[in-house]
Amino acid sequence: MRAGAYDVVIVGAGIVGAACAWACASEGLRVAVIEADIIGGGATGAGMGHLVVMDDSKAQFALTRYSRSLWQQLVTELPGDVEYESCGTIWVAADQEEMEAVRQKKEFYETRGVPAEMLDAKALRMAEPNLREGLAGGLRVPGDAVIYAPCAARFFIERAQSRGAELYLPRVVTGITAEGVRLNDGTVIAAHRVVNAAGTWSPMLTPGIEVKKRKGHLVITERYAGFVKHQLVELGYLKSAHSMTTESVAFNVQPRRTGQMLIGSSRQFDMEGKGVDANILRRMLGRAAEFLPGVNRLSAIRSWTGFRAATPDKLPLIGPWPGHENLFLATGHEGLGITTSLGTAKLLVDQLLRRTSEIPIAPYLPSRVPESVHA
Amino acid sequence: MNNSRRSFDVLVVGAGPAGIAAACCAAQAGVRVGIVDNNARPGGQIWRGETQDSNVADAADWLRKLASSRAEILAPMEVFAQPEAGRLTATSSDGVCELGYKKLILCTGARERFLPFPGWTLPNVMGAGGLQAVVKSGMDIAGKKVILAGSGPLLLAVGAHLRAHGADVRTIAEQAPWSRLIRFGMALASRGRKISQALQLKKRLSRIAFRAGCWVVAAEGDGKVESVTLRTVHKTWREPCDYLACGFHLVPNTELASLLGCELRGGFVRTDEFQQSSVSGIYCAGEPTGIGGLELSIAEGQIAGFAAAGQRERAQEYFGEQKSQRRFSMALERAFMLRDELRPLASAETIVCRCEDVKFGRLREQSSWRAAKLQTRCGMGPCQGRICGPAVEFLFGWKAESARPPIFPVAVESLAATACAE
Amino acid sequence: MPKAFSVTVNGAQVDATEDMTALAAILLSGTTTLRRSVSGEQRGALCGMGVCFECRVTINGEHHCRSCQIRCAQEMDIRTDE
Known part of the structure; x- marks a missing residue:
């Protein structure tokens, strides 16, 4: 293809870049994806891979609900290695105070068309016998799911390629210019539009965007099919996700299709090193064992870390970057990039084609003035 | 705890x-x-x-x-x-x-290096050192037909040991050609101790068919290994066995x-x-x-x-x-360098990663060790790539990544205990 | 002489000593398949030294034990994961 022939160059083949590539190619746009490393090699490969509706803010709820519905429409087409499991989520309430929050959460979800089911203490025990006794109950959100995200990203790229998109890999973008992008070997790939979907690397290419690295730790076990049946999250999870300055841990365990348990989660700002922090591991695993005592005896086979691309208001940056006519962003998805990749791709394409989106775009536009975090 | x-x-x-x-x-x-x-x-x-x-x-x-x-x-x-x-x-x-x-x-x-070939995942196909270790820890090998195949001095030592325990050691197939072994033997000759060890071994291995320039291409059997197909540059043949012990050096x-x-x-x-x-x-x-x-x-x-x-x-x-x-x-x-003929032994259907059952055909599509891990889970099981890693390096030239804790699977509570500072 | 006793392999009694590994006891019982792989293949021991994890069995109710690294003990109950 002749240089300058691309309508859109997408920087980054994480799940967000991959979904954007597929969405753009599906609209008949001539697309190139440029990836410095491998498909899904950043947060996509390091994260848990949940498809969840979250209610941290109304805007987050709108985007996650929209995106989850897009995933549900796609289920039958997903290849086996994406390992889609419609296990649902249970938000676990430790005490009566949290049960009150569960009631509010249920109302919030149901009035917005997302089914959710209250579980009292007994129903919770029935649903998840390995949870400790004495928990107050929980909220089951049956439509949530988990996937193996790196293969989903690859599937999106393959779909994009089948519609003419081209993948440059491994090629490193060193700069975004008015003409397109410049690679580290001096090559210029010309394009009318550039989408920065480089996740935690996005601020290096677009100085000024407010994306910071937020480190997370995860541990995976051997196979213990049926040990838990739902994704389990403590209700206090959002409190942990909120703390912007300190390091925090929260109970979050996922059953994988393989039978393995994925144990999280932790959040740390201002950490550059990829090393596994023994103290974080201790706190994170200790928290998991408080809810799920039997987890202690499971065999842990691996721990690792990864970085989320976090924004100050917990919402991604989707749309044109002010002051640069040809530059669009699709980054800053923090811990929700897997869920929101499909919604992001739709919103981005709508922006590129100047169409109206199915959900209001304003909260995600890079030009927004952040509203209060508590919507 | x-x-x-x-x-x-x-x-x-x-x-x-x-x-x-x-x-x-x-x-x-x-x-x-x-x-x-x-x-x-x-x-x-x-x-x-x-x-x-x-x-x-x-x-x-x-x-x-x-x-x-x-x-x-x-x-x-x-x-x-x-x-x-x-x-x-x-x-x-x-x-x-x-x-x-x-x-x-x-x-x-x-540890031993293992190379994938059709049938290598059958029960009773073991490492050479592996079989020796199991015999040392109480297994009875007396009267069992054993074929050793692979590379390195360990094959001979194991052959002698198994024979001393009554095994019917049929063949020792060393992939390195005679020309290299002879050169190696001459190097040994300059060391009294090594050569006397080698001579002792030879005595203990008398009447066992030792073939240099010979390698395993497949193992066959229903539920466990029953025969092995061996090859030299001149011919290919099948031999019955109860155990195939193989290891491609260390x-x-x-x-x-x-x-x-x-x-x-x-x-x-x-x-x-x-x-x-x-x-x-x-x-x-x-x-x-x-x-x-x-x-x-x-x-x-x-x-x-x-x-x-x-x-x-x-x-x-x-x-x-x-x-x-x-x-x-x-x-x-130099003597026990692996020959190129060992590379194409695996077919598309041959499992390379035994923990996650990742087949050669899927690995062939990947661009790097990291991509292979992420897309196929090769090396992501409990052995943490210890077995497939060296094989993949030989087959594709991909190098394993840095290690992360735990370097052996441990109970979650043990991993959690790693930081209990006083 | 090491002390002799018996262990149970898939419900059958096998004579053992404390010098023997659980793996040796399993093989002495005539069992060659130790586990089913993730795609259902029959697998036996490979490395004999604790690195390959092919010899994982259930010992005294605990899953995923490396039988080549664990010595027999009185009343040990070994189950292969066939």
Whole structure:
């Protein structure tokens, strides 16, 4: 293809870049994806891979609900290695105070068309016998799911390629210019539009965007099919996700299709090193064992870390970057990039084609003035 | 779960020949020494099952020296993490043990290299050293038809051992051609000790078909191996067997060294002449620094032991032996280099990663080890790539990544216990 | 002489000593398949030294035990995961 022939160059083949590539190619746009490393090699490969509706803010709820519905429409087409499991989520309430929050959460979800089911203490025990006794109950959100995200990203790229998109890999973008992008070997790939979907690397290419690295730790076990049946999250999870300055841990365990348990989660700002922090591991695993005592005896086979691309208001940056006519962003998805990749791709394409989106775009536009975090 | 804590001036990880030598020398220098091993008794793989009364002179000697030294033997215990510099954590039968150290000597030995070929995942296809270890730990091999195939001096040693236990050893198939073995034999001839060992072996192996330039191309059987297809450049044939024991020379165990940040070069831990790694205070001796056999391991262990205990002059006394044995190590590497014919043995359907059942055909589509891990889960199972990693490196040239804790699977509570600072 | 006793392999009694590994006891019982792989293949022991994890069995109710690294003990109950 002749240089300058691309309508859109997408920087980054994480799940967000991959979904954007597929969405753009599906609209008949001539697309190139440029990836410095491998498909899904950043947060996509390091994260848990949940498809969840979250209610941290109304805007987050709108985007996650929209995106989850897009995933549900796609289920039958997903290849086996994406390992889609419609296990649902249970938000676990430790005490009566949290049960009150569960009631509010249920109302919030149901009035917005997302089914959710209250579980009292007994129903919770029935649903998840390995949870400790004495928990107050929980909220089951049956439509949530988990996937193996790196293969989903690859599937999106393959779909994009089948519609003419081209993948440059491994090629490193060193700069975004008015003409397109410049690679580290001096090559210029010309394009009318550039989408920065480089996740935690996005601020290096677009100085000024407010994306910071937020480190997370995860541990995976051997196979213990049926040990838990739902994704389990403590209700206090959002409190942990909120703390912007300190390091925090929260109970979050996922059953994988393989039978393995994925144990999280932790959040740390201002950490550059990829090393596994023994103290974080201790706190994170200790928290998991408080809810799920039997987890202690499971065999842990691996721990690792990864970085989320976090924004100050917990919402991604989707749309044109002010002051640069040809530059669009699709980054800053923090811990929700897997869920929101499909919604992001739709919103981005709508922006590129100047169409109206199915959900209001304003909260995600890079030009927004952040509203209060508590919507 | 009980957690205990010990501290040592010099801690040795691995109680094979290198580790035993290191611990004995360090203890001789008068410092507080601990030696950890994941087997119940010291000896490593090569001296598995030997005792102080063994008729294997080296083994008896060194095991006696270790027993009478003041080194504390910590076994069975498996090191899985280093929560902070100077402190390792290990699992033992009664919980997690924290092992503090001022100087550390890594003597983590080697394992067999396995190459995938059709049928290699059948029960009773085992490592050569693997089958030997199982026989040493109580399995009855008497009267069983055994074929050994692969590469390296271990095949002969195992063949002799199995035969002594009554096995019907049918064939030993060494992939290296005669031309290289003869050159290697001449190099041996300059070393009285090695050649006499080799002659003894030959005697114990009389009437066993030893074929050089011969390799396994497939194993067949229903539920377990029943026959093996062997090949030379001239012909291909099938032989019946009860066990196929194969190993394609050795690969070093460098996971702990990697975890601790020691620099590797060509897959081996890089050390200075005192066996100190790129990380100050961490030494390495034996196979992880280069596959060189028993004598080199012992020489390196002695150097590391004395050097770590601050007695550099005494360490220097073994430099001559270290240097001469390293030449043997290089000859070994040249002689048993893997032939290219071993690369295309796996078919698209052959499993390469045995933990996750990843087939060769899927791996062939990947661009790197990381991509393979992420897209196929190759190397992501409990063995953490120890078996498929060296195979994949030989097949595709992909190098494994750095190690992360735990370097062996451990209970979640043990991993959680890694940071209980006081 | 090491102490002799018996262990149970898939419900059958096998004579053992404390010098024997659980793996040796399993093989002495005539069992060659130790586990089913993730795609259902029959697998036996490979490395014999605790690194390959092919010899994982259930010992005294605990899953995923490396039988080559565990010594027999009185009343040990070993189950292969066929």
